[in-house]
Amino acid sequence: QSVLTQPPSVSAAPGQKVTISCSGSSSNIGKSYVSWYQRLPGTAPKLLIYDNTRRPSGIPDRFSASKSGTSATLGITGLQTGDEADYYCGTWDFSLRAYVFGIGTEVTVL
Amino acid sequence: QVQLVQSGAEVKKPGASVKVSCKASGYTFTYTGYYLHWVRQAPGQGLEWLGWINPNSGDTNYAQNFQGRVTMTRDTSTTTAYMDIISLTSHDTAVYSCARGARDGNFDYWGQGTLVSVSS
Numbered sequence: 001q002s003v004l005t006q007p008p009s010v011s012a013a014p015g016q017k018v019t020i021s022c023s024g025s026s027s028n029i030g031k032s033y034v035s036w037y038q039r040l041p042g043t044a045p046k047l048l049i050y051d052n053t054r055r056p057s058g059i060p061d062r063f064s065a066s067k068s069g070t071s072a073t074l075g076i077t078g079l080q081t082g083d084e085a086d087y088y089c090g091t092w093d094f095s096l097r098a099y100v101f102g103i104g105t106e107v108t109v110l
Numbered sequence: 111q112v113q114l115v116q117s118g119a120e121v122k123k124p125g126a127s128v129k130v131s132c133k134a135s136g137y138t139f140t141y142t143g144y145y146l147h148w149v150r151q152a153p154g155q156g157l158e159w160l161g162w163i164n165p166n167s168g169d170t171n172y173a174q175n176f177q178g179r180v181t182m183t184r185d186t187s188t189t190t191a192y193m194d195i196i197s198l199t200s201h202d203t204a205v206y207s208c209a210r211g212a213r214d215g216n217f218d219y220w221g222q223g224t225l226v227s228v229s230s
Contacts (some may be wrong), residue, residue, distance in 0.1 A: 002156065035216055037157075044207060044220035045149075045157070056218060088157055092214035098173045099147065099159040099215050 003028060004089055006102035013110045016079050020105045022072045022089030028100060032092040034072040036065055039104075040085045048087075049074065081109050112136040114146075114208050114221035121227045127196040130224045132208035139189040140166040145213050146191045148182065151223075152204040160206075162213070163191055198228045 005023040012018045022034065036049040047056055052067040065074045072091075076083055089102040117131040132146060148160040161172035163182040170182045181194040191208060206224045209217035 032214060033216070037217070039157075044222055045209075045217070046220075047216065047218050050216040050218070090157070090215060090217075096174065097171070099162075101149075101157040101159065104156045 002103045003093060003096070003100050004091070004102035006087075006089060006105045008103070009106040009108065011108035011110055012079050014079055014081065017075060017077045018079060018107060019076075020074045020087055020089075020107070022074070022102050024070050024072075024091065024100075026070060027095035028070075028091050028093040029067065029072055030070040031094060034065070034067050034089055034091045036063075036072075036074045037088045037090060037101075038085045039088065045088065076107070079107075079109050083107055084109050112210065112219045114210065114219055116206075116208060116221040116224045119225040119227070121229070122198050124199055124228060124230055126198050126228075127194060128198060128226050129192055129194045130206050130208075130226070132191045132193075132221050134165075134189045134191065134210070137210075139184075140186055142166050143212060144210055146182075146184070147209045147211050147217060148180075148193045148206060149209055149217070150204040150206045152201070155204075158204075160193070162211075164213075165189075165191065195226075198226075200228050202226065203228045 010018045033051045037045040039045045049065040062078045086104045093100045115133045145162040147162040165184045184191045208221040210219045211217040
């Protein structure tokens with residue numbers, strides 16, 4: 001099991017919004033930046049969000065994120081079929097001295 | 111443009127070792143702010159971080175689970191990073207990816223992944 005907890009799956013209809021939670025602890029999310037990654041089937045992961053809330057160039061503003069205490073949340077608005085993928089949160093864990101990922105959340109567009 | 115191109119798929123027997131390469135281009139390989147991390151994903155599992163190498167200094171940091179079994183190196187003349195894993199078991203069957211990032215994460219570019227299959 002992972003030190004970061006994510007729901008296994010979320011789903012919504014096209015155009016709707018989904019949120020994905022990522023719960024950690026004071027040794028990881030509580031003191032480090034959180035990133036979010038999207039992994040489409042058969043492709044390399046893509047950085048969606050870094051430093052808790054920032055989007056790399058080219059990532060649409062339909063993707064947003066926040067962090068509070070030891071938890072973080074990714075939001076996807078205007079859901080599209082192309083958003084069907086696995087989404088991972090990640091951060092540095094100071095106790096483990098390692099980068100840790102959540103187990104991943106599968107997003108399904110109904 | 112930044113590219114990380116990895117070596118091809120490998121099939122190994124239990125107890126063997128494997129070396130995966132990751133050729134970087136499109137940026138300054140030895141820039142002090144960029145580290146090369148290695149991440150793997152076993153079938154049906156999530157992402158697992160193995161460690162990083164600082165291409166400038168050669169310093170490494172390995173995840174505790176892999177210490178003693180993983181070695182990361184780099185060749186600055188060919189801008190290539192390498193990851194060696196010894197004593198392979200079936201549990202090491204996974205897609206191994208290199209990723210560029212800061213020391214503590216933010217993996218902005220990824221290699222295409224290398225499938226390592228371990229089977230007798």
